[in-house]
Amino acid sequence: MGDLREPDRRNALSRIGFGLRRQDLREKALRAARILQKLLGIDRARIIDVAFTDDERGPVIVVTLEPHASVRSRCPHCEQRCPGYDRPNRPRQWRHLDMGGMRCFVRASVSRIRCPEHGVVTEMVPWARPAANMTRAFDDNVAWLAAHSPATSVCEYARVAWRSVTRIVTRSSAMLSGVLIGSRDCGAWGSTKLPTGKVTDTSPWWSIMTQADSYGQPKGTTRAP
Template identity: 45%
Template sequence: MSITDDSVEVTVRLAARRVKCPCGYTSAAAYDHAPRRWRHLDFGRHKVWLKYPIRRIECPTCGVRTEDIPWARPTARHTRDFEDMVLWLVTRTDRTSVSTLMRCAWRTVTSIVTRAVDALIDSRRLENLYRIGVDEICYRHPHKYLTIVGDHDTGKVVYITEGRGRDSFSEFFEQQSAKERDKVQVVSMDGSPAFRAAAEDHVPQARQCMDPFHVMQWVNRALDRVFSDAASVRRTLSMQAPEWRKARTVLRLGKNRLTKKHKSLLRTVTAADTEVGTAWRLKEQFRDLYRKIAPRNAARYLRRWIEEARSCGIDAFVQLARMIDKKSEQICAAIELGISNALIEGINSTIRLINARGYGHHSAESLKAMIYLNLGGIEVKLPTQT
């Protein structure tokens, strides 16, 4: 052991003399060895390093490999404890705090996460999927997308790849065996024709449905348009920017979540512009489809809603009614099959959090690793937790 003002270096010796390949094979003879250091958890203000002449082994299956050691993952330059501490922290706090606390570079944090996720992700996660959902997220403007596939039954993300086309979603199915694909019964998605085509190619037996999340997004966007037209086209509303933003949020909020103040703002807006009032009522009626209507009545209820929206005289909602009409079968399928928003909302809110904590903007690779770490079912424990 050698100690300086700011570091402690500990020389390690292994009790077992046999050399172990990461695959499990052991041998009495080493191929060769070379000195290596691993960064371990700090001892007070001292950085701690483990030092050991790491051996290589000639494995009959793997060829010449670096030996497996108990304190670090293969190819790592940090100990398992150090890495686990980093992984635990990145799911809870921002990147600057992690790199300051652990006294390592930002890119070290990223590379630890990327490599550890590779080692820790369940390699059998594609085997038993019955109800899956696919979504796209834009990770860099413009036109940089990730396709994300999740399992509705566990809420876990099971596959992430770049792009958002037919190829991206097909790539997921190509990772599965024919037997695994046969198990897929339900695929939920947004309105994308590319995803739809990929699902038809690979899992023709599966029922396709529209995630309520995306349908509600369409409805809210139409409502936004009616509201902004009230200010800029019809000029029935004049509001200062902060109040205008507040009113837009209130309009989007579900009726059951409105406070007294919200309700009074809503009354002011809908009294000044009747189209906003009609649009808001149609939006609430649409929400009821997911909240209050029994699945067996959903198709009839939706049909009535489409007729009403179509004849309401508001452009944005006439167009919306047309879009919804085209997807009515998939919209009702989601209700019948009990597809909730939990998965898609979980993905979206986690990605917002990852971005806010400063992990999202670097590369598709590091964002993918962070999504897997947070939503891929990887269990991270502190070295001190048992």
């Protein structure tokens, strides 16, 4: 009988040790996820996966996020909670600020909703502006650079085409003009055409970015280092 109990005791101790190891690994994984979320600078979402891959332009980090329940099914324009319309089969992807010299994308499965005021739209995500394929942090960083650097430098640094820079600045200037001088002027500022070379101090969106520097950065914007 003594010989039968000894293996049971050893098995019990090994099971306890395995359970402790699993708990330790789980705590380390949660700690790593919290650190990564701080680096991303994205709130109201949780990280559910991280992947390192390569494409024709080099290494890429893809972070899969899940928005918190409090921001799901909301219109990106009025932020009202709306009934669902459908759910695309493929997740959406947004370009984010580079990490460790690698391009970074955030990915999430999002639904389309039916807003009484704005019709069928993709539900709000806390990290991007409506209909954008870049995150808000990436938009603001590129817009700041565009207001202070030549076009070629912005494109090379951000690794995007000038057409993308134009769209980014249009979105960012519309948001900043609403914060700084009132939402009634957003349409006029947002429709401003951008020059093809270095920004001059006579362009409206130069004035907007300068005001953002002078009066303090509006919530949700990111300064370039």
